[in-house]
Amino acid sequence: MTSPTTDPTFYRSPADAAAAPPEQLAYVAAFDRSGDLPDAMAVVDVNASSESYGRVVGWTDLPAGAELHHFGWNACSSALQHEGHDMNGLSRRYLLVPGLRSSDVHVLDTQPDPRAPEITKTIAAAELSAKAGYSRPHTLHCGPDGIFLTCVGGPLDDPDGPGGVALLDHSTFDVVGPWETDRGPQRLAYDAWWHLNQNVLVSSEWGTPSMIEDGLVPEQLLAGNYGHSLHFWDLAKGVHQQSVDLGAEQQMVLEIRPSHDPEATWGFVGVVISTADLSASVWRWHRADPQGPWEVDKVITIPAEPAEESLLPPALKPFGAVPPLVTDIDLSVDDRFLYVSCWGTGELKQYDVSDPAHPREVGSVRLGGIVGRRPHPARPDEPLSGGPQMVEVSRDGRRVYVTNSLYGAWDDQFYPDGVGAWMAKLDVWPDGGFTPDPRFFPHGDDFRGRRVHQVRLQGGDASSDSYCYRS
Template identity: 65%
Template sequence: MDPTFYRNAAEAVTAPVEELAFVVAYDPDGKKNDALFVVDLKSNSPTWGRVVGKVEVPPGQELHHFGWNACSSAFKHEGHPMEGLERRYLIVPGLRSSNIFIIDTKPDPRNPKIAKVIPMKELSDKAGYTRPHTIHCGPGGIFMTCLGGPEGDADGQTGIALLDHQTFNVVGAWETDHGPQRHSYDAWWHMNKNTLISSEWAPPSLIENGLDVEALVQHKYGKSLHFWNLDQGKHVQAINLEEGEQMVLEVRPTHNPDATWGFVGVTLSTKDLSGSIYLWSCDDDGQWKADKVINIPAEPVDDPNKLPPILRPFGAVPPLITDIDLSVDDKFLYISCWGTGELRQYDVRDPSHPILTGSVRLGGVANHTPHPSQPDKPCPGSVQMVEVSRDGRHAYFTPSLYSAWDDQFYPDGVGNWMAKVNINPEGGMELDPDFFPQGEEFNGLRVHQIRLQGGDASTDSYCWPSPAVPARL
């Protein structure tokens, strides 16, 4: 059994710390090769904080979200052969191209290799979807949430494609009954409750050319949370969030598999430009509900010249919540505010009443807050994709959201960097002044998402609860 498969969250927290990060980056102009980079995280290494390896793929992919072929949910893979199964391959889709790259990180994780390429046509023909987005290794296969319908009908029905654990062949669509669900973004589950939760961004026509403000005002972006029967792929319940809430993105269930709650981030409200976090939970009758537990307001800006054209009519910067992450011990929730350049930390041990315990700033639409390593140099871009280490002592983040959106909100560029925060176990955090790989370290490419060696806070599903962890609210 792979030693990086953990029976519960407590085992993951106390396991050896990661020594490498895998980071995807892309060229928005489609001229340079996109790449998966390897960054050294070993604290006493002479190359700490530097890129120490990479594997390139052809230009024009726009590498985006990616994930492992196997994780701790392997313990729940009933009927699946466990012999030889290991956390070895990274499933790396191109969001623009719909090609999928299977990257082998062994035998030398600093020298990863392309093991297989799944072309867009196979995904479309076998699953009926394109624009592969989010990867989770799970029961019955590798789950791949897709933003687009089949080839030639991008705005058609979207959903989850299944890949075979061993061959990586596309098996087909996971769903047997979509119910009212039409659009997709993220998906994760409460395995022991046989429930999958999914969210929605928008159809590709409202994503690929940037944010469409008119469509936003008309509430054409995603506004619902969906609950499914995990075994059957059948839609069970949909929850429409408050009027005006748009772009329901990252879902983060508790790491306790017996629990029935989790968080989802909402990027923007058309009422006041705020962002919000909803807590979903299951009542005694088995019905799901979602309650807003965090609201982050927009920040007024006195000088409209500090704002990109898309925001000047509003005179304010919305937080633009684009990612959230729940620590493996379910103690802290991290929220990236891509508009204001803030990473927030909340104590969520009482998930119904989160308490703000920490905040750092880097970049941002109006302020371009400098990194402490370069205090006199405004930082381009902002806090975007965030990943928390298993032990909860560090978080890493990157600046790029999606090329067309980057250009709208950061017309002077989002930069190409990776930053780190050091976390106090009792709450609070600060930017690491010495960790800031950037620029030519990443070949000048825009940096999007991070995965940590051996798993991280948004990778694994655990099959047993940790001792003394409550199962319900």
């Protein structure tokens, strides 16, 4: 049972999350590719009835050169099932913001003024390296035993060593140590999520720091050296249990999205590119027998699109085509719609996944793209660079937010004439389909010369909570 002092944004079930009041603010990670300007946390008004709707209404400078990437809340709905927490004091209050290049993690307090987050602590790269043996922090989720921080790199003196998961204390944010007790064959790291009630953590793979920091390395790609496996772990013990190799041609197995139904044993993961035909794909993990092995199968294939060589960046000219480059996916809280960002072609796809084994495309919007450069309806005469990249879905599933930067060096490689900076909101129709909101388009100077990456929504969102109980 929850008490009167339990944070109201800890939702017992997906239905409770969807029925809660909608978000009023969005927090957006912004960074300066040159490293000259401070990176920043931008606060955007997403209340459609507000006079400042669609505008940046708050700004917090962070150290320059960090390249802020994926960030998240210190606590979330899964706290309702964790042991040992003081539920009278725990709240969704702090944003932990990793710098993918600096390896520092900054803690921002969003209270008392949610529009003016304040830096209250910095977890230094040296502490992360010394206590957990990791660097290049990438993604974090609040979970059992502490805050899970996935890291692409090994220790500072051997950054291409195995990446993995560092555990942070829920209250002090100190680094406790590595989460894994037996990593088995796992070496590459990227994302991690879980099925709480099944005591299972799932992790994915990108590449070592030397394989990503200066852009996509063609030789590494063609050799099949980027990540192409999923790993399944005992969540309580940190012990590796099973790997599933999707095939060496399936390069960069990235974003993990488990079902929000706490009793389910399935989820989706996106694959950036196939070296066989430049297609991208989405795969489903599942198991028929609760005690049996995990199976992974491809359920969505998105082909590359032919293009004139003169319109392509140097990296793609030999191929005469634009790969979709699926760089993010997001699953609505009711587990009905899966959103797939095709950063290369500038398309955001929507699939009905009511039957997870047989997704059905029901919506598509194009903004930007390597070749298309499709404009936003707010600026119909201005071609856009970049494309839908990071995707965030509101708890009620009625709004989707996208930003357009992937990672500085990769932006420059695929959009060499400039990726720009923009954020868009799309309104979702009840039975599928969506459309851009012409009133919502912060871009360019709104972000003070920075590029924008991930979005988190006030009160929680589709990709940052796991729920303990069925609706």
